[in-house]
Amino acid sequence: MLSLEEKVDLAEREGDLQDVSELIVELYEQNDDNALDLCIKLAMCEYGGHTYKSDFQNIAALGVLHWNLKGLRKLGEVxxxxxxxxxxxxVTRLLSHISSKTLALFPLSHIRCANVVMLDVFSEKYKTSEWITVAKEVLIDVVKSVETDEKFPIGITVNMGFSTSENATEHIFAALIARWFNLSSSGIKQFSDLLTAKGRYEIDYHNFLASNPYILEPFHAQIWSKPRFGEELVPDFLIRSMDNSYTVVEIERPDVPILTKAGELSAQTTHAKRQALDFRTWVLKSGHYAAQRFPGIYNPYCLVVIGRESELNEMQIERLKQENESTQGILKIVGFDWLLSRVKSTLDNMINYGFDRQNFQETVKE
Incomplete structure (x- = not known):
């Protein structure tokens, strides 16, 4: 008797749609991680160039739903x-149909193959907030991470022209917007891990932010790393926002204290604040010369990123608030965890509210 692995290898070379479906049912019965991996393998393989290989692949991709959200996440990773x-x-087509509550319109959802029938794709189960949220997260991660050299990745954009659901098309488009701004849960997780790592240097944090500028400003127009202001002044970053305002950024390290125990700015924070204000002064004094190098720059804001706000006590939190209020919006001091919290909220709001025009329409009606 052939093992499941051998049957999967055989299915890649020969067999019809019903044979593959019955094999997937056997994988359901085994119902372990190995069976899930084999089902995903069936969703990925080329079936020897078979004319209808997409049908084979799609019933296997659907089959992954048997393993619930774990299966959905693993499908995205593979x-x-x-x-x-x-x-x-x-896979992006499948994810967009789940995230838009239109799984019943996914190609082959109506086919009378045993493994598809067993999934009951018309069930309300696949329309719960948990399924929708995970589908959106995985969709964004896949859309961001594949075909990275392409501005308009053909494997994804083709779904916008041939999707059987307008709502699913909207979700593909929303994921492409997230890709454009480089937003993804995996990148945010990497930043979170970096903030808890020991023995890192300031350059490590600088390089990560330079490679993932959406963490500094999720919806930036341009970000310069180590721009030169005149002969000697070199801030860590300069951000040009979508409204054409500018922000000069100075960073230290997450393990450097923002405030002393007495509630005063630490020496490192004071130094970074002074540097940021010096950069701002250069822009104000340089006028036309600065604007030639950085189009439209005038009266930039300043941002100092240092330490972790989560480590402050109540007195220190109040003192930091007072310090930021005293600058009247010119300069703000924040912790690295403030950046993390903001970009998390940006992605969460995109997942929860940014995929559907209906959310905006309902807000307008209110």
Whole structure:
């Protein structure tokens, strides 16, 4: 008797749609991580170039739903590592149909194959907030991480023209916007891990932010790393926002205290604040010369990123608030965890509210 692994290998070379479906049912019965991996393998393989290979792939991709949200996440991970056009195309289409509550319109959802029938794709289960949220998260991660050299990744954008659901098309478009701004849960997780790492240098944090500028400003127009202000002044970053305002950024390290125990600015914070204000002064004095180098720059804001606000006590939190209020919006001092919290909220709001025009329409009606 052939093992499941051998049956999967055989299915890649021969067999029809019903054979593959019955094999997936056997994987349901085994119902472990190995069976899930084999089902995903069936969703990724090329079936020897079979004319109707997309049908084979799609019933296997649907089959992954048997393993619930764990299966959905694993499908996304393998699609990213596989990075083939067909896998990207099929999986992003499936995710967009789940996230938009239109799974019943996904190709082959109506087919009378045993494994698809067993899933009951018309069930309300797939329309719960948990399924929708995870589908959006995985969709964003896949859309961001594949075909990275392409401005308009064909494996994804083709779904906008051939989707059977307008709502699913909207969700593909929203994920492409997240890609454009480089937003993803995986990148945010990497930043979170970096903030808790020991023995890192300031340059490590600088380099990560330079590679992931959306953490500094989720919806930036431009960000310069180490721009030169005149002969000697070099801030860590300069941000040009979508409204054409500018922010000069100075960073230290997350393990450097923002305030002393007495509630005064630490020496490192005072130094970073002074540097940021010096950069701002240069812009104000340089006028036309500065504007030639950085279009439209005038009266920039200043941001100092240092330490962790979560480590402050109530007195220190109040003192930091007072310090920021005293600058009347010119300069703000924040912790690295403030950056993390803001970008998390940005992604959460995009997932919860940024995928559907209906949310905006309901707000307007109110």
């Amino acid at each position: 699609t990213i590592s596989n990075s083939s056009y067909r896998a990207i195309n099929n």
